[in-house]
Amino acid sequence: MSAGKFFQQRGMTWVLLGLLALGAVAPLVVGGARLPQWLEVVLGGLMSGVLYSLVAIGLVLIFKASGVFNFAQGAMVLFAALSLVRLMAWMPLPVALAVTVAMMVALAWLIERLVLRPLVNQEPIVLFMATLGVTYFLDGFGQTLWGSDIYTLDVGMPKEPKILLENVFEGGILVGMEDVIAALIAAILVGALALFFQKTGTGRALRAVADDHQAAQSIGIPLGRIWVIVWSVAGIVALVAGIIWGSKLGVQFSLQLIALKALPVVILGGFTSIPGAIVGGLIIGLGEKISEVYLGPMLGGGIENWFAYVLALVFLLVRPEGLFGERHIDRV
Amino acid sequence: MFYRETGQYKTTYEADQQLFPILQDRLFVIAVLAFAFAVVPLVASEYLLRAILVPFLILSLAAIGLNILVGYCGQVSLGTGGFMAVGAYAAYNLAVRIPDLNLLVVFVLAGLAATLVGILFGLPSLRIKGFYLAVATLAAQFFLDWAFARIKWFTHDSSSGSVSAPPLAIFGWLVDSPAEKYLLVLGFVCVFALAARNLVRGAIGRSWMAMRDMDVAAEVIGIRPLYAKVTAFAVSSFFVGLAGALWAFVYLGAWEPLAFDVNRSFQLLFMVIIGGLGSILGSFLGAAFIVILPLALNQLPGWLGIPMSTALISHIEFMVFGSLIVFFLVVEPHGLARLWAVGKEKLRLWPFPH
Numbered sequence A: 001m002s003a004g005k006f007f008q009q010r011g012m013t014w015v016l017l018g019l020l021a022l023g024a025v026a027p028l029v030v031g032g033a034r035l036p037q038w039l040e041v042v043l044g045g046l047m048s049g050v051l052y053s054l055v056a057i058g059l060v061l062i063f064k065a066s067g068v069f070n071f072a073q074g075a076m077v078l079f080a081a082l083s084l085v086r087l088m089a090w091m092p093l094p095v096a097l098a099v100t101v102a103m104m105v106a107l108a109w110l111i112e113r114l115v116l117r118p119l120v121n122q123e124p125i126v127l128f129m130a131t132l133g134v135t136y137f138l139d140g141f142g143q144t145l146w147g148s149d150i151y152t153l154d155v156g157m158p159k160e161p162k163i164l165l166e167n168v169f170e171g172g173i174l175v176g177m178e179d180v181i182a183a184l185i186a187a188i189l190v191g192a193l194a195l196f197f198q199k200t201g202t203g204r205a206l207r208a209v210a211d212d213h214q215a216a217q218s219i220g221i222p223l224g225r226i227w228v229i230v231w232s233v234a235g236i237v238a239l240v241a242g243i244i245w246g247s248k249l250g251v252q253f254s255l256q257l258i259a260l261k262a263l264p265v266v267i268l269g270g271f272t273s274i275p276g277a278i279v280g281g282l283i284i285g286l287g288e289k290i291s292e293v294y295l296g297p298m299l300g301g302g303i304e305n306w307f308a309y310v311l312a313l314v315f316l317l318v319r320p321e322g323l324f325g326e327r328h329i330d331r332v
Numbered sequence B: 001m002f003y004r005e006t007g008q009y010k011t012t013y014e015a016d017q018q019l020f021p022i023l024q025d026r027l028f029v030i031a032v033l034a035f036a037f038a039v040v041p042l043v044a045s046e047y048l049l050r051a052i053l054v055p056f057l058i059l060s061l062a063a064i065g066l067n068i069l070v071g072y073c074g075q076v077s078l079g080t081g082g083f084m085a086v087g088a089y090a091a092y093n094l095a096v097r098i099p100d101l102n103l104l105v106v107f108v109l110a111g112l113a114a115t116l117v118g119i120l121f122g123l124p125s126l127r128i129k130g131f132y133l134a135v136a137t138l139a140a141q142f143f144l145d146w147a148f149a150r151i152k153w154f155t156h157d158s159s160s161g162s163v164s165a166p167p168l169a170i171f172g173w174l175v176d177s178p179a180e181k182y183l184l185v186l187g188f189v190c191v192f193a194l195a196a197r198n199l200v201r202g203a204i205g206r207s208w209m210a211m212r213d214m215d216v217a218a219e220v221i222g223i224r225p226l227y228a229k230v231t232a233f234a235v236s237s238f239f240v241g242l243a244g245a246l247w248a249f250v251y252l253g254a255w256e257p258l259a260f261d262v263n264r265s266f267q268l269l270f271m272v273i274i275g276g277l278g279s280i281l282g283s284f285l286g287a288a289f290i291v292i293l294p295l296a297l298n299q300l301p302g303w304l305g306i307p308m309s310t311a312l313i314s315h316i317e318f319m320v321f322g323s324l325i326v327f328f329l330v331v332e333p334h335g336l337a338r339l340w341a342v343g344k345e346k347l348r349l350w351p352f353p354h
Helices: A003-029 A035-066 A073-087 A093-116 A124-146 A177-199 A201-211 A213-218 A223-249 A255-259 A262-269 A274-299 A304-318 B013-017 B023-043 B046-072 B080-097 B103-126 B131-150 B178-201 B203-213 B215-220 B225-252 B262-275 B280-304 B310-331 B335-349
Strands: A161-164 A173-176
Touching: A003 A035, A003 A274, A003 A304, A035 A073, A035 A173, A035 A177, A035 A201, A035 A223, A035 A262, A035 A274, A073 A093, A073 A124, A073 A223, A073 A255, A093 A124, A093 A223, A093 B310, A124 B131, A124 B262, A124 B310, A173 A177, A177 A201, A177 A223, A177 A274, A201 A213, A201 A223, A213 A223, A223 A255, A262 A274, A262 A304, A262 B131, A274 A304, A304 B103, A304 B131, B023 B046, B023 B178, B046 B080, B046 B178, B046 B203, B046 B225, B046 B262, B046 B280, B080 B103, B080 B131, B080 B225, B080 B262, B103 B131, B103 B225, B131 B262, B178 B203, B178 B225, B178 B280, B203 B215, B203 B225, B215 B225, B262 B280, B262 B310, B262 B335, B280 B310, B280 B335
Parallel strands: none
Antiparallel strands: A161 A173
């Protein structure tokens, strides 16, 4: 690919990314924001971006392996967190964790059995609506089983914020330690997933299925089992996301709405790319925080609720396959 | 034995193309309409009219709108609640700012306002489709929610953010009793259901269905994607916006943006799925089902003698909804409307086996 062609194809994307970067730095230049405060906002944005990424990774995993756009990922996050927090009242943390993981695997098996298998070969949009049904079911089931109060999840993460770079800026910048740990956990999780996908036989089978269902089936990869595995993995990712979200905000129904933010993230990053989910999450988290803090007061506040979606929408118009997604030749 | 088209010869094109070509169907529809217009307002209790029939009819109208978009044109939308809100707030602003305007005109203009917004948010559908579009419409939903909650102009600077509709008066007829409200809504629904039924079987409806079934093939045979998709969004939003205005003015009376949040969008989508994608009748059946089910579920523990808290009932309602969605998608993807058609097919043979 010549440089000119490369620029033509990627040109608009770079322009858009450039504009985003400009928008991120603008408050410093124009708005007269203070650097330490701006840094705090940026860090906070990146941290919440990490959390969005965690939910988005689950979405991408399932989409890659089974072509299902899993709307229920948010409900799975809530369900996992609820289960864990309620089980912890009965048993020590490691046991509760193991039981929750077992529950998520059982859930994956049930979904494969009752939802995916009967709907094999249906249109993607039908499967998407089926996961909407799963979302509602899980919401109702989780709250029937575990109650609908707000629970505090305490898995021993340090709460007190730390002040960094005190000698560089006056007053330093405030960083929540749990955010740092969350980012670390996310990094470890992504590393583990990468290892699993690259080095194990099951991981290779998963990638084969992701590339081509029929070819994978014809060389003897059992699709059903693969789907159970990938939904289980997504369930465990949901559990990790649920633990981090839950200990940050408390386990409550609104987790579900926050998890909806993973949708613009995968649109931005591309449906089929885990790095895309991470980068997309960071961009969304950052954009959202900066716009809320510096742009929000001008517009009356609360723009966090829709900024991510509109950002993703604008991005879609320029690059329908997302930042890292596979380019599909599919004219509308 | 009684439901047969045998012996009903069609000798003109008009007879062949009429809406209900079978005599028994025609009689049935006329009987239902007569019953709905003449008998129901007299015999139905106030509770039945106010809490069941009025919401059922309004939501049917919204479901017809959504069905045009999702069922006929194949464009999934999760922003229906937002478009309903556009209709509601447009009607409110028109009614408050121009008090002399006839209420019927207000409702239609509110629908047109929703049409404009719908076209605006439908334009991305030319470039994106499937769940990408679903997320794009979700953007519309959250943006509109925010706009109506935060921009004071829309709520006429109401301090609490909630607004209340002016009294309903049409040509000097003050619509305030439940029966009158029911008749008003029924009139709207009949007119627009008929319009929808005719739209979807005309050229424009066929171009929507062609887009839904295979967009490339549709383009090859000369259907303009831009025109087909934008008209689907426009017509759909008009219906939804009108339903939103009715919902706010006739059913709620006073409301805040929460009345049109994302859950409303999901509720309408469920109506369309359960009722039947691509069927006007299905929109009614789905709306009836979703309106009645929660009420039935609320009564059920009482009948069975099991005490249950309202929170628990609402959670069980969620579970039942979720399972039903999956059940319908798996077992009967064409929804209740398909069951109805199967029943009619059986009735043609009854009481003979073949």
